[in-house]
Amino acid sequence: MSVKNIGAGFGFATRAVHGGNETDSETGAIRRPLTMANSYELPYDATDLNWSSAEGNVYTRNGGANQRYLQEKLALLHSAEDCVALASGVAALSGTFFSLLRTGGHVVVSNVTYIAAYRLLGELFPEKFGVQTTLVDATDPANVAAAMRPNTRLVHIETPSNPTVGICDIRAIADIAHAGGALLSLDNTFASPYNQLPLALGADLVIESLTKYINGHGDALGGAVLGPKPLIDQIRSEAMVNLGGAISPFNAWLIMRGAVTLPLRMRQHNESAQAVAEFLEQQPAVRFVSYPGLASHAGHAVAASQMAPGFGGVMAFALHADHEGHNRFVSYLRVITNAVSLGHDESLIVFIGADDERMHLYPPQYHGGFYRFSVGLEDAADIIADLAQALEKTGLA
Numbered sequence: 001m002s003v004k005n006i007g008a009g010f011g012f013a014t015r016a017v018h019g020g021n022e023t024d025s026e027t028g029a030i031r032r033p034l035t036m037a038n039s040y041e042l043p044y045d046a047t048d049l050n051w052s053s054a055e056g057n058v059y060t061r062n063g064g065a066n067q068r069y070l071q072e073k074l075a076l077l078h079s080a081e082d083c084v085a086l087a088s089g090v091a092a093l094s095g096t097f098f099s100l101l102r103t104g105g106h107v108v109v110s111n112v113t114y115i116a117a118y119r120l121l122g123e124l125f126p127e128k129f130g131v132q133t134t135l136v137d138a139t140d141p142a143n144v145a146a147a148m149r150p151n152t153r154l155v156h157i158e159t160p161s162n163p164t165v166g167i168c169d170i171r172a173i174a175d176i177a178h179a180g181g182a183l184l185s186l187d188n189t190f191a192s193p194y195n196q197l198p199l200a201l202g203a204d205l206v207i208e209s210l211t212k213y214i215n216g217h218g219d220a221l222g223g224a225v226l227g228p229k230p231l232i233d234q235i236r237s238e239a240m241v242n243l244g245g246a247i248s249p250f251n252a253w254l255i256m257r258g259a260v261t262l263p264l265r266m267r268q269h270n271e272s273a274q275a276v277a278e279f280l281e282q283q284p285a286v287r288f289v290s291y292p293g294l295a296s297h298a299g300h301a302v303a304a305s306q307m308a309p310g311f312g313g314v315m316a317f318a319l320h321a322d323h324e325g326h327n328r329f330v331s332y333l334r335v336i337t338n339a340v341s342l343g344h345d346e347s348l349i350v351f352i353g354a355d356d357e358r359m360h361l362y363p364p365q366y367h368g369g370f371y372r373f374s375v376g377l378e379d380a381a382d383i384i385a386d387l388a389q390a391l392e393k394t395g396l397a
């Protein structure tokens with residue numbers, strides 16, 4: 001039986017295709033199978049087994065075949081020592097926070113993050129467990145430095161950030177965290193490993209919502225944490241085995257299948273989003289566009305230094321229109337779908353109104369309400385034409 005053993009020395013696309021796959025030893029199939037099983041056969045004498053261990057295959061909440069294949073591929077894509085794949089991006093976030101934080105400890109967190117990170121660190125961990133949290137505008141590393149305390153255990157950031165598409169300087173913030181004896185965790189979902197490799201820039205842990213670009217087809221939830229083996233082992237044991245955030249074998253199989261085309265898809269997302277952002281920026285009806293690939297973005301230079309080869313497919317923008325006008329514009333779209341999520345094959349848009357509970361945390365230009373817009377894999381010309389006709393129907397063209 002041939003063993004391909006595609007390792008770190010190969011290019012990104014080769015690792016995306018072959019990572020985690022080998023010939024199936026039972027059938028000779030050149031794809032590893034989908035193993036829908038909760039349990040695996042025990043040895044003759046199982047009395048010495050640790051039922052909470054994530055080593056070996058015993059029970060699928062302690063680890064399963066398809067989860068391991070997916071972890072191999074993701075670790076290769078991030079050049080990470082280890083990876084744990086979990087049920088969702090939020091399972092990866094909550095598992096990381098649960099494993100690393102304890103009562104009396106302090107965390108510095110970016111004030112623009114995925115909503116569940118805000119709920120967990122801004123509300124639930126302080127209320128339930130006495131964790132101290134400081135929210136900062138992390139687009140300026142000086143704010144992170146000013147918030148550090150002797151008991152700071154963790155700094156958590158997101159770049160590009162959801163939903164404002166702001167940029168944080170990864171290396172500068174990693175240096176600040178480490179100088180204060182803290183770890184840096186970074187949510188890399190908007191960039192994906194194709195555009196950004198935070199571990200190489202000093203982050204200790206990378207979190208990915210696999211639901212987005214890595215799966216790419218809008219049909220499965222998953223999450224992952226990547227980093228050094230001792231930290232990942234702790235998260236695997238606490239978040240997966242004991243909190244129960246295991247990924248289903250089928251979702252792991254779907255995400256593994258989707259991840260094969262990550263480089264091809266990201267290349268198109270990068271190219272189309274750049275074209276769409278440049279189009280929007282030229283429209284008199286558009287109040288602002290936040291896309292890191294535009295020279296007008298405050299974080300453009302930092303993004304260019306840490307994101308390559310592109311800036312991803314997500315942007316934020318707003319119109320010279322009121323709340324109702326923003327909703328009407330979306331109702332006229334025919335190619336772009338009015339739905340949450342991002343990183344799918346189809347373009348997705350969601351309007352975040354001025355009354356959003358976190359609006360005060362965002363820069364002033366966002367306060368009138370704005371769209372989060374994920375540019376999909378349709379023809380860029382069709383996406384642009386769809387935006388243009390909707391502007392015209394709204395009476396804004």
Ligand SMILES: *Cc1c(COP(=O)(O)O)cnc(C)c1O
Nearest residue numbers: 088089090114162189209211222
């Ligand atoms: C969607 C998202 C998450 C949450 O992922 P789920 O898979 O939906 O749980 C976390 N972070 C970011 C930046 C996201 O966009």
